[in-house]
Amino acid sequence: MVMAEGLHAGFPSPAADYTDRIDITDEIIHHPDTTFYARIEGDSMCEAGIRSGDIVVIDRSLQAGDGDFVAAYIDGEFTVKEYRFDPNHNCAWLIPHNKQFSPIQVTEENAFVIWGVITYTIHRFA
Amino acid sequence: MFALADCNNFFVSCERVFRPDLRDKPVVVLSGNDGCVVARSNEVKRLGIKMGVPFYQIQNEVKKYGIVHFSSNFALYGDLSSRIMRMLGRHTDNLQQYSIDEAFLDLSHLHTSDEQIQLCRTLREQILRGVGVPLSFGIAPSKTLCKVAADYAKHYDGYHGVCIIDSDDKRRKALADYPITEIWGIGRQSAAKLQQAGITNALDFAGHSEYFARNLLNKTGWETWRELNGDPCILSRELPAKQSITCSRTFAHPVSDRTLLEQALCDFCSNVALKLRKQRSVCHQMVVFAHPSRFNNQPQPAINDTISFAIPTSNTSEMIERLLLAVRQQWREGVQYKRGGVILLGIEQVRGLQQSLFDDRDRQRDNRIQLAIDKVNAHFGKNTLRQAVTLPTDTKLYEVGQKSPAYTTNLREIITLHV
Numbered sequence: 001m002v003m004a005e006g007l008h009a010g011f012p013s014p015a016a017d018y019t020d021r022i023d024i025t026d027e028i029i030h031h032p033d034t035t036f037y038a039r040i041e042g043d044s045m046c047e048a049g050i051r052s053g054d055i056v057v058i059d060r061s062l063q064a065g066d067g068d069f070v071a072a073y074i075d076g077e078f079t080v081k082e083y084r085f086d087p088n089h090n091c092a093w094l095i096p097h098n099k100q101f102s103p104i105q106v107t108e109e110n111a112f113v114i115w116g117v118i119t120y121t122i123h124r125f126a
Numbered sequence: 127m128f129a130l131a132d133c134n135n136f137f138v139s140c141e142r143v144f145r146p147d148l149r150d151k152p153v154v155v156l157s158g159n160d161g162c163v164v165a166r167s168n169e170v171k172r173l174g175i176k177m178g179v180p181f182y183q184i185q186n187e188v189k190k191y192g193i194v195h196f197s198s199n200f201a202l203y204g205d206l207s208s209r210i211m212r213m214l215g216r217h218t219d220n221l222q223q224y225s226i227d228e229a230f231l232d233l234s235h236l237h238t239s240d241e242q243i244q245l246c247r248t249l250r251e252q253i254l255r256g257v258g259v260p261l262s263f264g265i266a267p268s269k270t271l272c273k274v275a276a277d278y279a280k281h282y283d284g285y286h287g288v289c290i291i292d293s294d295d296k297r298r299k300a301l302a303d304y305p306i307t308e309i310w311g312i313g314r315q316s317a318a319k320l321q322q323a324g325i326t327n328a329l330d331f332a333g334h335s336e337y338f339a340r341n342l343l344n345k346t347g348w349e350t351w352r353e354l355n356g357d358p359c360i361l362s363r364e365l366p367a368k369q370s371i372t373c374s375r376t377f378a379h380p381v382s383d384r385t386l387l388e389q390a391l392c393d394f395c396s397n398v399a400l401k402l403r404k405q406r407s408v409c410h411q412m413v414v415f416a417h418p419s420r421f422n423n424q425p426q427p428a429i430n431d432t433i434s435f436a437i438p439t440s441n442t443s444e445m446i447e448r449l450l451l452a453v454r455q456q457w458r459e460g461v462q463y464k465r466g467g468v469i470l471l472g473i474e475q476v477r478g479l480q481q482s483l484f485d486d487r488d489r490q491r492d493n494r495i496q497l498a499i500d501k502v503n504a505h506f507g508k509n510t511l512r513q514a515v516t517l518p519t520d521t522k523l524y525e526v527g528q529k530s531p532a533y534t535t536n537l538r539e540i541i542t543l544h545v
Contacts (some may be wrong), residue, residue, distance in 0.1 A: 033209040
């Protein structure tokens with residue numbers, strides 16, 4: 001396979017990317033094709049360590065289980081809460097992690113979608 | 127057997143991933159430059175609004191039904207497309223991407239219909255949950271029949287997104303209700319000839335003799351006849367163009383060396399870029415892919431990236447630069463790649479000043495011009511030059527849609543979660 005003449009000018013340096021450095025994305029992203037990011041705004045999850053300004057990593061391929069933190073869409077808004085399923089009352093709960101907020105009950109009346117499961121939060125200190 | 131994986135209303139579905147509130151709302155996506163409808167939600171299709179209609183012509187419907195409109199967000203569509211293609215590619219030895227939202231899967235490693243249906247159901251479920259885009263699958267012995275099956279899967283809820291043509295009975299039933307004008311590979315002219323001969327549906331056509339098909343139609347028409355009769359003859363030839371230019375090849379020996387793979391892909395890239403310039407076009411997107419062979423039947427990671435150009439381009443060095451960045455990010459040590467290629471999408475004619483610039487087909491001169499343009503861009507900023515050379519001279523008389531954020535490709539534009 002021969003490349004056409006004169007095309008070498010725009011090549012990035014071939015030495016630039018032969019490194020074995022730790023790549024943190026490999027560690028925190030297990031399913032790159034189904035992973036998305038979102039910015040957090042608000043304090044309802046601050047006691048769980050998800051704080052305003054954080055970037056959360058969301059894996060959509062994971063099935064949300066009881067007690068998972070989820071990115072959910074409810075009645076026109078995206079939010080992040082702990083997900084609790086309540087089979088006895090045929091409903092679910094979105095539990096905030098901040099005493100100043102109350103749990104949200106989710107019934108069939110609500111427009112509700114679990115958008116993905118939160119796997120990491122990235123918080124900036126400095 | 128093959129399967130066609132076809133994303134439903136792809137651009138609209140991409141917008142809805144990040145706007146769950148639009149799930150049941152009428153939505154259109156408009157082309158970037160001229161404000162024509164290029165994607166419609168089912169709600170919009172039901173209103174009778176046609177593909178390609180200029181947006182200003184449907185202003186009444188927009189107001190009356192509250193149609194939500196977006197400008198094309200190629201960065202978003204390209205990224206979601208690559209995710210989907212990579213997910214599909216993990217389950218077949220041979221994935222043939224046909225457009226930004228369609229791909230053929232070779233299912234010859236699955237021997238029963240049940241296994242084939244099960245795989246497609248699983249893929250559909252995985253992609254719907256994992257990416258958020260709904261797909262339809264058509265399984266059949268030939269690619270043309272796959273198209274027919276996928277259409278049934280898309281239009282009838284009873285199939286749950288997967289339709290298979292695996293018997294002559296099913297093939298006949300499917301073709302009997304399939305209008306001649308809808309058949310893949312039958313253009314307007316061929317359709318008119320067939321209609322003159324009294325043929326209205328696909329079964330009529332397939333039921334005529336091979337001699338008839340060969341005499342009345344061109345080579346594509348004859349191949350289509352064979353395909354409708356279950357004889358897969360569209361294998362390696364370039365698939366009927368759908369606003370795309372493809373160069374892809376199966377390597378004589380699987381390639382694991384990165385430099386060798388890069389050289390091959392750059393070679394493909396300069397081929398398609400030259401074709402693009404020869405037809406005086408530019409492209410918005412370039413798909414680069416390399417599919418691995420299955421090692422001990424273990425799925426290996428494929429390379430698949432959809433590169434979006436903010437400014438549509440035909441510039442070889444710019445395209446190769448982006449291609450190499452993508453390949454270097456996704457190439458994995460030890461993977462044996464057995465097929466690679468480059469597909470250009472979102473192709474449009476060069477307009478205005480640019481047209482005269484690219485009249486000359488001399489490569490050296492092209493490169494000098496490309497270099498000069500790059501220098502000017504670097505100095506004055508890309509947007510200025512783009513407006514000067516690519517904007518149509520007539521001003522826009524209509525309001526175009528709001529472009530959605532680059533949710534997945536720009537960290538400053540990711541969604542915000544209010545908690």
